[in-house]
Amino acid sequence: DSYLQMMYDRLVLMRELLAGNGSIYVHLDWHVGHYVKVMMDEIFGYDNFRNEIVWQRTLGHHLASGMDVMTDYILWYSKTRDFIYNQQYQQLSEKELKEKFPLIEEETGRRFTHEKLEKTSNIYSKGEVRIIQGKKVVSNIGWIWTQETFDKRLQENPYCIFWTGEGRPRYKRYADEYDGRKLGNLWTDIMPLGSGSDERLAFDTQKPEALLKRIILASSNPGDIVADFFCGSGTSLAVAEKLGRR
Numbered sequence: 001d002s003y004l005q006m007m008y009d010r011l012v013l014m015r016e017l018l019a020g021n022g023s024i025y026v027h028l029d030w031h032v033g034h035y036v037k038v039m040m041d042e043i044f045g046y047d048n049f050r051n052e053i054v055w056q057r058t059l060g061h062h063l064a065s066g067m068d069v070m071t072d073y074i075l076w077y078s079k080t081r082d083f084i085y086n087q088q089y090q091q092l093s094e095k096e097l098k099e100k101f102p103l104i105e106e107e108t109g110r111r112f113t114h115e116k117l118e119k120t121s122n123i124y125s126k127g128e129v130r131i132i133q134g135k136k137v138v139s140n141i142g143w144i145w146t147q148e149t150f151d152k153r154l155q156e157n158p159y160c161i162f163w164t165g166e167g168r169p170r171y172k173r174y175a176d177e178y179d180g181r182k183l184g185n186l187w188t189d190i191m192p193l194g195s196g197s198d199e200r201l202a203f204d205t206q207k208p209e210a211l212l213k214r215i216i217l218a219s220s221n222p223g224d225i226v227a228d229f230f231c232g233s234g235t236s237l238a239v240a241e242k243l244g245r246r
Contacts, residue, residue, distance in 0.1 A: 089180030
């Protein structure tokens with residue numbers, strides 16, 4: 001009860017201080033996460049609940065009895081519906097990248113995959129001719145690109161078209177232009193700090209900089225103010241400064 005009362009009083013103040021387009025992230029474990037969620041619905045408004053992030057903070061403890069607790073929770077709320085959000089991406093492993101982009105461009109050595117240039121949803125252009133790398137090609141279902149787009153893309157990159165064995169054109173998507181997997185609310189790629197980590201300080205619940213970097217990049221822009229109301233080891237402030245926030 002004393003913990004929840006303390007949290008309630010602080011969260012009310014935090015909401016008052018939060019910018020109109022700002023967000024607040026509250027990191028909790030399984031003991032109190034559901035209680036604080038109900039409390040934040042009251043303070044910030046149910047409609048301003050953006051998501052519950054599940055952070056897998058450990059791969060498990062082989063000596064744990066019963067069902068091991070491997071996750072923590074981060075409640076994300078905004079003050080209004082007009083909030084800053086910059087989509088973040090999760091980088092693929094080398095193996096995943098090779099599976100997603102299995103082909104190598106002979107002319108440049110760039111890794112790529114290829115995607116459709118014809119779709120039935122573009123039926124308005126069914127039967128139209130496109131001149132692609134000197135070839136006249138007719139689509140029986142509809143083109144995604146106009147002739148102007150083909151000309152522009154080929155001018156920018158003369159190798160951007162992939163021809164199938166049946167002589168149909170497709171568009172190359174390159175691995176070196178891929179931002180990564182669009183990040184959702186399940187974060188499995190940020191492990192806690194090990195005892196030998198260069199970041200490690202003598203603070204029991206210190207969080208990795210990668211975790212705070214993801215949050216700060218998602219919900220603020222350079223020059224914005226970042227506040228940490230439970231300063232701990234100061235990770236939030238260190239990362240905010242590195243990212244050009246105040």
